[in-house]
Amino acid sequence: MNSNMIVELVGYFGSALVLVSFLMTSVVKLRIINAAGGLTCTVYSLVIHAYPTAIMNICLVLINIYYLMRIRKAERAYDFIAGNPEESLLGYLMRTYASDIHKHFPQFDPVSVKDCSAAYVVCHNASPAGILLGNRRSDGELEVILDYSTPAYRDCSVGTYLYSRLKEQGIRKLTFAGIPGPHESYLQAMGFAKEEGTYVKKLD
Numbered sequence: 001m002n003s004n005m006i007v008e009l010v011g012y013f014g015s016a017l018v019l020v021s022f023l024m025t026s027v028v029k030l031r032i033i034n035a036a037g038g039l040t041c042t043v044y045s046l047v048i049h050a051y052p053t054a055i056m057n058i059c060l061v062l063i064n065i066y067y068l069m070r071i072r073k074a075e076r077a078y079d080f081i082a083g084n085p086e087e088s089l090l091g092y093l094m095r096t097y098a099s100d101i102h103k104h105f106p107q108f109d110p111v112s113v114k115d116c117s118a119a120y121v122v123c124h125n126a127s128p129a130g131i132l133l134g135n136r137r138s139d140g141e142l143e144v145i146l147d148y149s150t151p152a153y154r155d156c157s158v159g160t161y162l163y164s165r166l167k168e169q170g171i172r173k174l175t176f177a178g179i180p181g182p183h184e185s186y187l188q189a190m191g192f193a194k195e196e197g198t199y200v201k202k203l204d
Contacts, residue, residue: 007044007047009045009050009140010040010043010047011041011044011048011102013040014037014038014039014040014041014043014044014142015037015041016038017033017036017037017131018034018037018038018041019037020033020037021033021034022034026151026152026153026154026155027152028055028068028154028155029154030070031064031067031068032064033061034060035061035064035065035068037066038057038058038060038061039057039061041053041057042054042057042058047055056173059202064191065124071126075125077125078122078123078129078157078158078161078162079123079124079125079126080122080161080165081120081121081122081123082118082119082120082164082169083119083120083121084119085113085114085115085117085118085119085133085165086113086114087119088143089121090113090119090131091113093121093128093131094110094113094131096128097128097131097148098110098116100125100150100151101146101148101174103134103171103182104181104182104183105131105146105148105178105183106124106181107179107181108145108146112145113133116133116134116138116145117134118132118134118135118136118137118142119131119132119133120132120133120162120165120166121159122158122162123144123152124153127148127150127152128150129149129151129152129153129158130147130148130150130153130158130159130162131146131148132144132145132146132147132148132162133145133148134146134174137164140171140172140173141171141172141173141174141175142166142171142173142174142175143175143176143177144174144175144176145178147159147176147183149185156186156189156190157188159190160190163190163201163203167203167204171203172202172203172204173200173201173203174192174200174201174203175198175199175200175201176192176198176200177197177198177199177200187199
């Protein structure tokens with residue numbers, strides 16, 4: 001493979017990243033991938049001496065960085081709803097996001113919802129942002145069965161807000177004993193530690 005072909009592949013890769021970014025439902029992921037694609041295209045443009053294209057891509061990267069910083073600094077006003085697993089709102093949300101929930105929690109059984117003793121819903125501007133289902137213990141522990149965020153809110157802000165509100169509910173520890181699958185990266189980002197096969201997070 002000669003150098004010209006490598007340069008062309010870099011250009012194709014950058015273009016592919018830009019295209020893929022528009023498939024993201026999360027604004028944060030869209031901005032990050034789009035910025036990565038723009039940066040790659042900038043390198044490609046500089047190598048082939050296409051300076052106007054390079055300047056355009058640099059501007060796109062800076063725009064993405066600017067909006068990512070705004071998103072990070074912005075504090076979303078979430079609403080916290082403590083409810084019942086059998087309530088109609090929760091049932092509607094579970095049906096609406098059934099395929100996405102199964103994708104990220106393949107071990108989750110929707111039938112188990114009726115056996116949960118605790119259910120919490122987080123909304124943003126009246127739009128659903130997150131669902132937490134679990135079994136509450138008398139010692140302040142909440143055994144998490146499902147901790148799901150809708151596609152537009154997967155930047156850990158829902159979890160951060162939700163966990164802060166759970167302390168007001170008298171919950172001091174969260175445990176997750178299931179198979180995390182794709183959810184494992186979120187658990188790690190939120191500070192869960194693995195103890196004897198169970199993911200644990202203390203809220204104190």
